[in-house]
Amino acid sequence: MSVPRPAAVIVLAAGEGTRMKSQTPKVLHELCGRALVDHMLAAARDLGPERLIVVIGHALERVGGHLAATSPDARAVVQREQRGTGHAVRIALEEVGTISGTVLVTYGDTPLMRPQTLAELLERHQADGNAVTVLTAEVPDPTGYGRIIRDEAGAVLEIVEEKDASPEQRAIREMNSGIYAFDGELLADAVKRVSTDNAQGEEYLTDVLGILRGDGHRVGACVADDFVEVEGVNNRVQLAAARKVLNQRLLEAHMRAGVTVVDPDSTWVDVSVRIAPDTVIHPGTQLHGETVIEAGAEIGPASTLTDTRVGEGAIVRNAVCDSAEIGPEANVGPYAYLRPGTVLGRKSKAGTFVEMKNTKVGERSKVPHLSYAGDATIGDDVNIGASTVFVNYDGINKHHTTVRDGAFVGCDTMLVAPVTVNDGAYTAAGSTIIEDVPPGAIGVARARQRNIEKWVVRRRAGTKSAAAAERALAERAQQEREQ
Numbered sequence: 094m095s096v097p098r099p100a101a102v103i104v105l106a107a108g109e110g111t112r113m114k115s116q117t118p119k120v121l122h123e124l125c126g127r128a129l130v131d132h133m134l135a136a137a138r139d140l141g142p143e144r145l146i147v148v149i150g151h152a153l154e155r156v157g158g159h160l161a162a163t164s165p166d167a168r169a170v171v172q173r174e175q176r177g178t179g180h181a182v183r184i185a186l187e188e189v190g191t192i193s194g195t196v197l198v199t200y201g202d203t204p205l206m207r208p209q210t211l212a213e214l215l216e217r218h219q220a221d222g223n224a225v226t227v228l229t230a231e232v233p234d235p236t237g238y239g240r241i242i243r244d245e246a247g248a249v250l251e252i253v254e255e256k257d258a259s260p261e262q263r264a265i266r267e268m269n270s271g272i273y274a275f276d277g278e279l280l281a282d283a284v285k286r287v288s289t290d291n292a293q294g295e296e297y298l299t300d301v302l303g304i305l306r307g308d309g310h311r312v313g314a315c316v317a318d319d320f321v322e323v324e325g326v327n328n329r330v331q332l333a334a335a336r337k338v339l340n341q342r343l344l345e346a347h348m349r350a351g352v353t354v355v356d357p358d359s360t361w362v363d364v365s366v367r368i369a370p371d372t373v374i375h376p377g378t379q380l381h382g383e384t385v386i387e388a389g390a391e392i393g394p395a396s397t398l399t400d401t402r403v404g405e406g407a408i409v410r411n412a413v414c415d416s417a418e419i420g421p422e423a424n425v426g427p428y429a430y431l432r433p434g435t436v437l438g439r440k441s442k443a444g445t446f447v448e449m450k451n452t453k454v455g456e457r458s459k460v461p462h463l464s465y466a467g468d469a470t471i472g473d474d475v476n477i478g479a480s481t482v483f484v485n486y487d488g489i490n491k492h493h494t495t496v497r498d499g500a501f502v503g504c505d506t507m508l509v510a511p512v513t514v515n516d517g518a519y520t521a522a523g524s525t526i527i528e529d530v531p532p533g534a535i536g537v538a539r540a541r542q543r544n545i546e547k548w549v550v551r552r553r554a555g556t557k558s559a560a561a562a563e564r565a566l567a568e569r570a571q572q573e574r575e576q
Contacts, residue, residue: 096212096215097195097215097219098140098141098142099140099141099142099143099194099195099197100142100143100192100193100194100195100196100277101142101143101144101145101189101192101196101197101277102137102140102142102144102145102196102197102198102199103146103147103148103182103185103196103197103198104133104134104137104146104147104148104167104199105148105178105181105198105199105200105201105271106120106130106147106148106156106200106202107148107149107150107151107172107175107181108120108150108151108175108202109151109152109175110151110202110327112327112328113327113329113332114329118151118152118155119202119326119327120156120201120202121155121156122326122332124332124336124339125336125339125340125343125361125363125364126363126364126365126366126382127204127363127364127365128159128163129201129202129204129326130147130156130160130201130202131163132203132205132206133199133200133201133202133203133204133206134147134167135364136206136208136211137199137208137211138166139208139211139212140197140208140211140212140215142197143194144189144192145164145168146167146168146169146170146185146189147164147167147168147169147170147201148169148170148171148172148181148182149169149170149171149172150171150172150174150175150181153171156169157169157171168189170184170185170189171184172184176289176294176295177289177293177295177296177297177298178271178295178296178297178298178299179284179287179295179296179297179298179299179301180287180295180296181298182198182280182284182298183284183285183287183296186281186284191277191278191281192277192278192280192281193277193278194277195215195218195219195274195275195276195277196274196275196277196280197211197214197272197273197274197275198271198272198273198275199211199271199272200271200272200325202325202326202327203270203271203322203323203324203325203326204326204335204339205321205322205324205335205338206272206322206323207322210228210317210319210322211228211272213315214226214228214272214274214315215274217274217313217315218274218313218315221311221313223274223276223310223311223312223313224275224276224279224305224308224310224311224312225273225276225280225302225305225310225312225313226273226312226313226314226315227241227252227269227270227272227273227302227312227313227314228270228272228273228274228314228315228316228317229267229268229269229270229314229315229316229323230267230268230270230316230317230319230320230322230323231266231267231268231316231320232267232268232320232324233266233320235255235263235265235267235268236255237255237327238255238268238269239252239253239254239268239271239299240252240253240255240258240262240263240267240268240269241265241267241268241269241314242262242265243267248312248313249302249312250303250306250312251299251302252269252299252302253299254291254292254297254299256291256292256293257291257292267316268320270317270323271323271325272323273298275301276310279305280301283301283304283305284296284298284301287300287301287304288300321338339364340360340361340362341357343362343363343364343366344357344360344362345357347362347368350368350370351370352368352369352371352372352373352374353371353372353373353374354374355373355375355376355393356375356376356377359376359377359378360374360376360377360378360379360393361378361379362379362380363380363381363382363384365382365383365384366380366381366382366383366384366385366386367384367385367386368380368385368386369386369387369388369389369390369405370388371388371389372387372388372389372390372391372392373391373392374386374392374393375391375393375394375395375396375410376395377393377394377395377396378393378395378396378397378398379396379397379398380392380398381397381398381400382400383400384399384400384401384402384403385401386403387403387404387405387406387407387421388405389406390404390406390408390409391408391410392409393409393410393411394410394411395410395411396409396410396411396412396413396414396426397412397413397414398412398414399414399415399416400415400416401414401415401416401418401419401431402417402418402419404419404420404421404422404423404439405421405422406421406422407419407420407421407422407423407424407425408423408424408425408426409425409426410425410426410427411426411427411428411429412425412426412428412430412431413429413430413431414429414431414435415431415432415433416432416433416434416435417431417432417433417434417435417436417437417449418435418436418437419431419437420436420438420440420441420456421439421440422439422440423437423438423439423440423441423442423443424440424441424444425437425442425443425444426443426444427445428445428446429443429444429445429446429447429448429449430447430448430449431443431448431449432448432449432450432451433450433451434450434451434452435449435450435451435452435453435454436452436454437454438453438454438455438456438457438458438473439456439457440456441454441456441457441459442458442459442460442461443460444459444460444462445461445462446462446463446464447460447461447462447464447465447466448464448465448466448467449465449466449467450466450467450468451467451468451469452466452467452468452470452483453470453471454466454471455473455474455475456474457474458471458472458473458474458475458476458477459475459476459477460477460481461476461477461479462479463479463480464477464478464479464480464481464482465481465483466481466483467483467485467486467491468483468485468491468492468494468510469483469493469494469508469510470493470494470495470496471496472495472496472497472498472500472516473498473499474498475496475498475499475500475501475502476500476501476502477496477502478501478502478503478504478505478506478522479504479505480504480505481502481505481506481507481508482506482507482508483508483510484507484508484509484510485510491510492510492511493510494508494510494511494512494513494514495512495513496508496513496514497513497514497515497516497517497518498516499516499517500514500515500516500518500519500530501518501519501520502514502519503520503521503522503523503524504522504523505522505523505524506520506521506522506523506524506525506526507524507525507526508526509525509526509527512526512527512528512529513529513530514526514529514530514536515529515531515532515533516532516533517533518530518532518533518534518535518536519534519536520535520537521535521536521537521538521539523539524536524537524539525538526538547562547566549562550562550563550566
């Protein structure tokens with residue numbers, strides 16, 4: 094049977110989430126690079142709904158702004174007073190009107206829900222001809238969830254919230270996920286008749302099941318294969334647990350697609366990361382945002398890449414890379430920091446304790462160690478000596494430095510921008526270069542050395558240095574006398 098396309102998916106995301114104890118609205122807390130509500134919206138989109146509706150209320154401007162920026166295909170409906178899930182659905186239908194067809198109602202805080210589980214719910218709903226089908230799960234500890242009450246034949250009678258449940262009902266382990274497939278027209282009528290006669294004085298969507306059953310309609314259930322999918326996130330402990338589950342899912346998918354993950358327990362990836370086969374990910378690696386790793390690359394250990402592209406066969410070790418582009422067969426680290434705008438060419442190198450920002454490095458060029466390159470263009474086949482600094486900031490403006498093809502920059506060179514080291518030119522070690530160096534020339538800009546004899550003995554008397562100097566001077570004097 095083909096999966097029926099829902100007429101609408103309504104995502105309930107208006108709650109405050111006080112147990113998160115956070116200034117951030119609950120549904121905007123992130124795991125694996127995506128907000129909680131966005132995980133559910135992504136799962137819903139896989140079903141191809143005709144309408145995507147999100148009910149928002151708490152932190153209206155922040156949540157609404159987020160949806161406008163990330164989900165322009167979703168219509169936001171405002172629930173200004175949070176008076177229960179039934180009230181939220183009623184508000185949504187009053188604004189958009191009665192929806193003919195299947196309406197899927199979900200929560201915005203269940204990030205582990207798989208699209209295939211929602212598809213199974215829709216299939217069961219259609220196959221059984223139900224007015225409503227509730228997604229349920231058998232859980233080890235149902236505390237906090239509504240319980241599924243069935244008759245002797247196994248049919249669903251009602252859902253009882255924990256606050257309203259008797260001790261016998263609380264012992265039931267089949268819980269309500271909060272996710273339902275409804276006949277849209279029957280839902281629009283029944284939700285208007287939901288009572289507030291309960292411990293919280295709220296309109297429970299769960300009461301719609303009893304109303305529809307009382308009207309003589311079929312009420313069914315679809316049991317999820319994995320109870321973890323239906324667990325909501327209500328506090329930071331549950332958020333961390335959900336992040337771990339989702340991360341393991343993502344890593345498993347990558348490994349089955351041909352990626353070697355040496356230690357999944359210490360490796361973290363976002364949902365938007367793309368990794369090609371035959372890549373090796375070493376322990377302690379984090380891949381965030383829109384990071385792309387091409388085939389044969391080797392990442393880690395202890396590396397964090399955000400919105401970074403790594404070319405085929407490149408190696409990145411003990412590095413932090415943010416919005417950088419690392420070319421094929423390039424080598425980064427250990428202990429390198431590539432900041433936004435860094436582009437490394439094929440077979441180039443950004444080595445130990447190297448920081449780069451807004452810098453383009455040509456093919457086969459090397460910045461091996463202890464250097465900073467900012468706002469620079471480095472050509473092909475260039476060597477940048479240790480402790481070189483591209484001095485790009487004058488306190489007000491940033492300036493650009495160019496080092497052209499085949500140039501050689503000596504150790505401890507200060508390149509004071511704007512300046513150009515032309516093709517095949519050299520700079521002498523210890524130079525401060527403030528003028529362009531012509532092609533093939535060597536730029537030398539350092540003071541002549543002057544040694545002041547016995548300065549330490551006179552000015553640092555009593556120190557270990559002075560004592561060592563006195564011994565050496567005495568030995569030298571003795572050798573001169575013997576000659």
